[in-house]
Amino acid sequence: MEQNNVEDITQTLTDEKSSNTCKKRNLNTKRTDYLDWQDYFMSVAFLSAQRSKDPSTQVGACIVNDEKKIVGIGYNGMPNRCSDDELPWKREADEWLETKYPYVCHAEMNAIMNKNSSSVKGCSIYVALFPCNECAKLIVQSGIKEVIYYSDKHKDKDTMKASRRLLDLANVTYKQHIPKNSQVVIDFDSINIRSSQKS
Numbered sequence: 001m002e003q004n005n006v007e008d009i010t011q012t013l014t015d016e017k018s019s020n021t022c023k024k025r026n027l028n029t030k031r032t033d034y035l036d037w038q039d040y041f042m043s044v045a046f047l048s049a050q051r052s053k054d055p056s057t058q059v060g061a062c063i064v065n066d067e068k069k070i071v072g073i074g075y076n077g078m079p080n081r082c083s084d085d086e087l088p089w090k091r092e093a094d095e096w097l098e099t100k101y102p103y104v105c106h107a108e109m110n111a112i113m114n115k116n117s118s119s120v121k122g123c124s125i126y127v128a129l130f131p132c133n134e135c136a137k138l139i140v141q142s143g144i145k146e147v148i149y150y151s152d153k154h155k156d157k158d159t160m161k162a163s164r165r166l167l168d169l170a171n172v173t174y175k176q177h178i179p180k181n182s183q184v185v186i187d188f189d190s191i192n193i194r195s196s197q198k199s
């Protein structure tokens with residue numbers, strides 16, 4: 001009888017174009033290096049942030065319901081129908097009105113406004129940055145019950161203190177996400193890699 005040992009069933013993934021061998025994977029057993037749910041939703045938030053035109057800080061948010069379905073995604077950007085070529089992107093200017101702050105819609109706001117379900121009540125929101133007090137108001141009012149954030153780099157600012165105060169009072173829980181891997185790489189060309197039986 002043929003022995004199905006690991007050596008026999010290990011296949012070599014070979015790049016179609018270069019014929020370079022890049023990875024070894026056992027093709028007879030379930031993958032173990034797949035993204036878990038939390039890394040997946042946080043990655044969606046980070047990917048969404050890549051759409052942002054803000055030159056200094058790109059924020060993404062992803063709202064997930066209790067069936068682990070994504071019901072809203074957003075990133076920071078200028079409001080719809082307001083040309084982002086005509087509004088300022090500066091952080092500082094002689095006048096506040098010439099900075100981005102009075103105009104830019106935060107990622108959390110856009111994720112809530114973009115929802116594809118009737119409600120986000122009871123949902124979780126995955127965000128790259130801990131939400132500011134304005135976003136905390138929207139999170140509370142929309143019924144979101146949990147915030148999962150990656151960075152809390154502004155935690156000592158008053159806006160963040162106010163945010164935590166609101167979230168605490170409204171019993172919205174928050175926790176920092178520690179990813180399994182510090183990077184999730186999207187390699188478009190990986191789909192072109194074919195598996196060939198190792199000799």
Ligand SMILES: O=c1ccn([C@H]2C[C@H](O)[C@@H](COP(=O)(O)O)O2)c(=O)[nH]1
Pocket residue numbers: 054056057058059075076077091100104105106107108129130131132135
């Ligand atoms: O809760 C938040 C807080 C901030 N943002 C956005 C708003 C701005 O576009 C940037 C912050 O820019 P800085 O230059 O770092 O001040 O982040 C958000 O989306 N959600």
Ligand SMILES: [Zn+2]
Pocket residue numbers: 106107108131132133134135136
């Ligand atoms: Zn905000």
